[in-house]
Amino acid sequence: MSTAGQGRSGHVIHPAVDHAPPLAVRGEGIYLVDVEGRRYLDGCSGAITANIGHGVEEVLEAIRRQSSRLTFAFRSQFSNEPADTLAERIGALAPGSLRWLFFVNSGSEATELAAKMAVQHWQERGRPEKTHVLSRTVSYHGITLGALSMSGHVLRRSRFEALLAKDATVPAPYCLRCPLSLTYPGCALACADELQARIDALGAENVAAFIAEPVVGAAGAAITPPRDYYRRIREICDANEVLFIADEVMTGMGRTGAMFAVEHFGVVPDLLVLGKGLGAGYTPIAAVVATDELMAPIRAGSGAVLYGHTLSANPLSAATALAVLDVLERRNLVDNARERGAQLEAALRRLAERHPVVGDVRGMGLLLGLELVADTDLTPFPPSENVTARLVRHAFERGLLIYPASGALDGAGDAVMVAPPLTVEAAEIDALVGMLDGALEALEHELGRPAAQRA
Numbered sequence: 001m002s003t004a005g006q007g008r009s010g011h012v013i014h015p016a017v018d019h020a021p022p023l024a025v026r027g028e029g030i031y032l033v034d035v036e037g038r039r040y041l042d043g044c045s046g047a048i049t050a051n052i053g054h055g056v057e058e059v060l061e062a063i064r065r066q067s068s069r070l071t072f073a074f075r076s077q078f079s080n081e082p083a084d085t086l087a088e089r090i091g092a093l094a095p096g097s098l099r100w101l102f103f104v105n106s107g108s109e110a111t112e113l114a115a116k117m118a119v120q121h122w123q124e125r126g127r128p129e130k131t132h133v134l135s136r137t138v139s140y141h142g143i144t145l146g147a148l149s150m151s152g153h154v155l156r157r158s159r160f161e162a163l164l165a166k167d168a169t170v171p172a173p174y175c176l177r178c179p180l181s182l183t184y185p186g187c188a189l190a191c192a193d194e195l196q197a198r199i200d201a202l203g204a205e206n207v208a209a210f211i212a213e214p215v216v217g218a219a220g221a222a223i224t225p226p227r228d229y230y231r232r233i234r235e236i237c238d239a240n241e242v243l244f245i246a247d248e249v250m251t252g253m254g255r256t257g258a259m260f261a262v263e264h265f266g267v268v269p270d271l272l273v274l275g276k277g278l279g280a281g282y283t284p285i286a287a288v289v290a291t292d293e294l295m296a297p298i299r300a301g302s303g304a305v306l307y308g309h310t311l312s313a314n315p316l317s318a319a320t321a322l323a324v325l326d327v328l329e330r331r332n333l334v335d336n337a338r339e340r341g342a343q344l345e346a347a348l349r350r351l352a353e354r355h356p357v358v359g360d361v362r363g364m365g366l367l368l369g370l371e372l373v374a375d376t377d378l379t380p381f382p383p384s385e386n387v388t389a390r391l392v393r394h395a396f397e398r399g400l401l402i403y404p405a406s407g408a409l410d411g412a413g414d415a416v417m418v419a420p421p422l423t424v425e426a427a428e429i430d431a432l433v434g435m436l437d438g439a440l441e442a443l444e445h446e447l448g449r450p451a452a453q454r455a
């Protein structure tokens with residue numbers, strides 16, 4: 001029987017069905033420990049989720065406390081204190097009038113809900129024909145059918161195209177490989193203006209919303225647009241009466257060095273979507289945050305919403321998320337994300353100088369990405385070479401977890417994300433970078449492209 005990755009372990013369906021990954025038994029700070037006592041530096045917070053690190057006692061204590069009182073009270077029969085308080089706290093932190101929260105259990109449910117809320121907003125204003133939700137060609141909004149329909153993620157869509165309702169059509173702000181073959185700032189944000197072209201093609205009267213990740217995550221390994229990009233997007237949305245949904249499932253709750261990534265860009269969305277870092281891996285919880293203006297016609301109109309899940313706003317998850325937020329605030333982890341993010345980014349740039357496979361370093365705060373290339377002219381590797389998976393494996397063998405993010409180039413293209421918990425300390429960044437250096441060296445050796453000599 002397998003314990004640490006030699007084969008099957010029972011009947012859980014793993015990503016590679018017959019190859020069970022190691023059996024994790026403990027989490028301690030930025031480390032995970034498997035059943036054989038091997039420690040892994042969590043250089044990507046799992047799936048960019050474990051924002052406060054593993055095994056934080058205050059959170060475990062809050063879970064125990066809430067469990068002994070109330071774990072479930074159905075939301076149409078009762079409200080509960082933890083969910084009420086969490087909504088108040090997030091609403092107070094969010095910019096503008098974003099203060100109305102609906103809780104769900106995953107990021108995918110939350111992005112779908114945001115689309116539904118946008119559509120209901122227009123229905124309540126007597127505009128039922130506004131139903132299209134536009135999204136970008138390099139994007140990921142979730143794995144359920146509605147969320148995947150909005151996602152520009154070729155690999156994750158590929159088997160299920162027949163079930164998907166829509167396609168993602170707005171070019172991504174991918175300056176390294178501009179889809180319009182332009183260069184910033186000479187491009188004058190032509191990729192943002194493409195949103196206008198897509199709205200025109202459908203007719204603004206038929207478009208409900210545009211959804212985008214402020215920094216592209218799983219589909220693009222921290223593709224970060226120019227700072228003025230979202231102001232243009234906001235202007236286009238306003239001019240066309242199209243709602244702007246910021247999908248901050250990955251970027252929210254401090255990950256980029258601001259509580260919400262939209263703050264870096266000086267815009268307020270109509271709907272803000274949170275997940276991952278909200279529960280930080282301690283509980284399944286996600287949320288949509290809506291503005292007063294978004295909610296006003298719903299409140300004045302039907303006054304009712306027909307969405308939600310059995311466990312939406314359950315008190316145990318809400319209490320857990322509150323404890324996570326307490327840790328985030330008490331330990332100034334948003335500031336730490338900015339400071340340690342700058343250290344990590346500088347170190348990754350130094351790695352890129354020595355490792356020819358690293359074609360780009362990008363991102364914000366502790367959400368950083370490396371794009372892997374075959375040549376100095378940024379030629380991508382053929383997908384058959386599985387370069388992303390090989391780098392992830394080399395890192396894993398050295399006890400480092402990094403996140404694969406291949407496929408931004410129509411299914412091709414290799415990239416990884418480096419995004420440790422926001423609790424990471426300076427010495428731990430050094431350890432992470434040392435292991436990554438070794439993994440890159442092993443990859444380049446395998447590819448027959450040795451790293452430059454150390455200075």
Ligand SMILES: Cc1ncc(COP(=O)(O)O)c(C=O)c1O
Pocket residue numbers: 047105106107108109111140141142143213217218247248249250251275276
């Ligand atoms: C930006 C973004 N939106 C939505 C999702 C989907 O979240 P979940 O996996 O919790 O359903 C993800 C997950 O990676 C994400 O990164």
